[in-house]
Amino acid sequence: MTMLDVNGLNVWFGKNRDRVDAVKGASFQVGTGESFGLVGESGSGKSTILRAITGLAPDWSGIITVDGTPITGKKRPRGFFKTVQMVFQDPYASLHPRHSVDQVLGETLHLHGFDDIDGRVAKLLDDVGLGQKFRFRYPHQLSGGQRQRVAIARALAPEPTLLLLDEPTSALDVSVQAEILNLLADLRADRGLTYLMVSHDLSVIGHMxxxxxxxxxxxxxxxxxVDALRASNAAHPYSQQLLEASL
Amino acid sequence: MYGTCDVSLLDVKNLWVKFPSRHGVFDAVRGVSFTLGRERLGIVGESGSGKSMTGRAILRLIRPPGIVEADHINLEGVDLLQKSEKDMRAVRGERISMVMQDPKFSLNPVMTIGDQIIEAYRLHSSASKAEAYTKSLEMLEAVSIRDPERVMRAYPHEMSGGMGQRIMIAMMLIPNPEILIADEPTSALDVSVQRQVLDIMDRLVKERGMGLIFISHDLNLVADFCDRVLIMYAGRIVEVCDADKLHDAQHPYTRGLLNSLPRLDAPRDRLEVLKRDPAWSDAESVSGRI
Structure with missing residues (x-):
């Protein structure tokens, strides 16, 4: 089963002399329940692929199929976000500063038409290891790791099957990174999620x-x-170079 | 190692940074002492450990109500704490330069990158605009930016984080300072670019005899790049060691940090999570003075 099929994807920004081709002819498949990583340097277009899938990068061409359904243009149908959710890089920027954790999660659940919002918010907080005492806090009262847990809870709220992770731990300390990576691994095992994960850190991708x-x-x-990666069996010279730099 | 012992550029003794709050005084940095020669000194620790505050306190960038106290912060024998605000301005940029953590907040969002670099350059020298433009292009190339002409025309929001940080480094290096304080300069960059940026800084230390304070949370990077490392926890230095011996570090906090990193050559199902001991933050600060 293929969860995500990207075929000949091109994404560009701007026009004329300022046009930047951010992604050129990218093709890959991610199977259901698989965890697939995208690595590369900044500006290599790895995050742009995620943004094109979710409709945040309007100018693109090619074929993207999610769970058997092809997606088109800028707008995504409402049901799309019940299948696909995204966790952003910077938990300091991706949460509304004047909404409490309860509002953030409650609003998401409301928009997706769930009932028993109260019970679901409580369950989501437990699932990401935060607990009820964090429910009425605001983002500035949380540490970076706790904020990223809230962002993960928000992404899990519509019960998606495909999670797009855009550098979920690069803004965090190594000790907190270990906690978040453990949490993500547990959630995938429990819920049978499919991950598409972007990172510049080859050892994080190798782990996840x-x-x-x-x-x-x-x-x-x-x-x-990843086994080939661990055995240093990269064929392309650029991958070998990346591998050398991170060992 | 470079000639570390002959002259110490910077000598910090018993530095405290305090912030009064409703719940009493919060000590961000608690009695930190170290010296910096013509070397690469790393400061590592988690966020909130006081490593950035140490860097800012040296440049007297901490604003009231924050309080900086120290026995002395000597730059080549002259105490920076005794200087007037006007004299400090001659120190910042010219003699001690700082690359901040986040390029998003340190670049002016409504000025093109080119104008900003040219402005910074002409503030420190009497070059003409045309000279400054050529020099700026050169510096952008030196930090390996592709297509520097387009970047000169662009605004900061059009840049990726990595490019923004390289632009900041280019700006800071133009006045040719004696000490560079780099606060997480490469955390937003990828491994391949990281190497290039580090090489640039390395060259400056070697060729110009610059002192570098390298603040980072990345233990492997610091072990690789620096000469000496201070490990900070809760505002104190818990351990001082030579960078090449960091992997044999003794303190349980340092060991915990090292073990929580995922490794390509040693795959594990679960990563180790750091267990904190309250005694770590109560222990006296270790001195990093030579």
């Missing part, structure tokens, strides 16, 4: 993913298994 694509200047240069 089954397969990965190496990107450079908007192109996928190589797709390989």
């Amino acid at each position: 993913c089954d397969r990965l694509a190496v990107m450079r200047n908007g192109e996928i240069v190589e797709i390989l298994d």
Whole structure:
């Protein structure tokens, strides 16, 4: 089963002399229940692929199929976000500063038409290891790791099957990163989630993913298994270079 | 190691940074002492450990109600704490430069990158605009930015985090300072670019005899790049060691941090989570003076 199929994806920003081709002809498949990683340097287009899937990058061409349904244009149908959710890089920027945790989660559940919002908010907080005492706090009263847990809870609220993770731990300390990575691994095992994870840190991808694509200047240069990565069996010189730099 | 022992550029003794709050005085930095020679000194620790505050206190960038107290902060024998605000302005940028954590907040959002670099350059020298433009292009190339002409025309929001940080480093290096305080300069960059930026800083330490204070949360990077490392926890230095011996560090906090990193060569199902001991924050600060 293929959860996500990206075929010949191009994404660009701007026009004329300021046009930037952020992604050029990217193709990959992610199976149901798989964890797939995208690595590359900044500006290589890895986050842009996630943004194109969710409709945050309006100018794109190619074929994207999510769970058997092709997606088109800028707008996504409402049901799309019940399947696909995203966790952003910076938990300091992705939460509304004047909404309490309860409002953030409650609003998401309300928009997706759930009933028993009260019970679901409580359950979500327990699932991400925060507990009830955090329910009426505001983002500035939380640490970076706790905020990222709230962002993960928000992404889990519509019960998605595909989670797009855009550098979920790069703004966090290593000790907190370990907690969040453990949480993400547990959630995937419990709920049978599919992950598409972007990171610049090859060891994080190596820890979390089954397969990965190496990107450079908007192109996928190589797709390989994590086992091959661990055995230093990268074929493309750029992947070898990345691998050397992170060992 | 470079000639570390001959002259110490910077000598900090018993530095405290305090913030009065409704719940009493909060001590962000508690009695930190260290010296900096013509070397690469790393300061590592988690967020909230006081490492950035230490860097800011040296430049006297902590605003009231924050309080900075120290026996002395000597820059080549002259105490910075005794200087007037006007004299400090001649120190900042010219003699001690700082690269801040987040390029998003340190670049002016309504000025093009080119104008900002040119402004910074002409503030410290009497170069013409055309000279400054050529020099700016050169510096952007030196921090490996592709297509520098387009970047000169662009605004900060059009840049990725990594590019923004390289632009900041280019700006800070133009006045040729004696000490560079780099606060998480490469955390937003990828490994390949990180190396290039570190090489640039490395060259400056070697060729110009610059002192570098490298603040980072990345233990492996610091172990790799610096000469000496101070490990901070809750405002205190818990351990001082040579960077190449960091992996044999003794303190349980340092060990815990090292163990919580995922490693490609040693896969594990679960990562180790740091267990904190309250005694770590009560222990006296270790001195980093030579």
